[in-house]
Amino acid sequence: MEIIGIVKKLFDIQKFDSGFQKREIVLTTEEPYSQNILIEFVQSKVDLLENIKPKDKIKIFINIRGREWTNSEGKIRYFNSIQGWKIEHYSNLTKTPETSNKNPISSSSLSSDDFDDLPF
Numbered sequence: 001m002e003i004i005g006i007v008k009k010l011f012d013i014q015k016f017d018s019g020f021q022k023r024e025i026v027l028t029t030e031e032p033y034s035q036n037i038l039i040e041f042v043q044s045k046v047d048l049l050e051n052i053k054p055k056d057k058i059k060i061f062i063n064i065r066g067r068e069w070t071n072s073e074g075k076i077r078y079f080n081s082i083q084g085w086k087i088e089h090y091s092n093l094t095k096t097p098e099t100s101n102k103n104p105i106s107s108s109s110l111s112s113d114d115f116d117d118l119p120f
Contacts, residue, residue: 001064003037004090005029007056013046023049025084027060039084048087057090 005027013023022042029035039060041049052058065081 002059002061003027003029003039004059005034005037005057007052007054007058008036010049010052010054021046025049025052025060027058037082039082041084045083045085048084052087059088059090060084061086 007025008028009026011024013021015021020043022040023046024038024040027037027039029037039062061084063083063085065083067079067081069077069079071077
């Protein structure tokens with residue numbers, strides 16, 4: 001699965017005594033009802049966030065993880081997390097008008113004479 005959006009927030013790396021490390025990012029989707037999605041990167045995947053900055057438009061490839069936890073009273077609870085495993089800058093995914101058309105016509109290069117043959 002993948003999510004495309006704008007980086008809203010990058011959190012610091014969290015390191016634990018066990019050697020486990022993670023870093024979280026909040027990505028805001030671009031849709032009519034945008035969502036702020038918390039995505040975590042764990043262990044070696046933390047390094048993928050090294051060159052990411054707030055306001056970058058990126059595509060994150062994700063896995064959804066679920067786990068079961070039993071509290072001290074014996075009650076079972078379930079938790080989900082979204083883990084990122086690959087990032088692409090969005091500008092690398094699509095062609096911009098400058099790269100997709102070698103000779104674009106700019107509005108400044110057109111004159112009123114260019115429209116004289118219109119049928120109306």
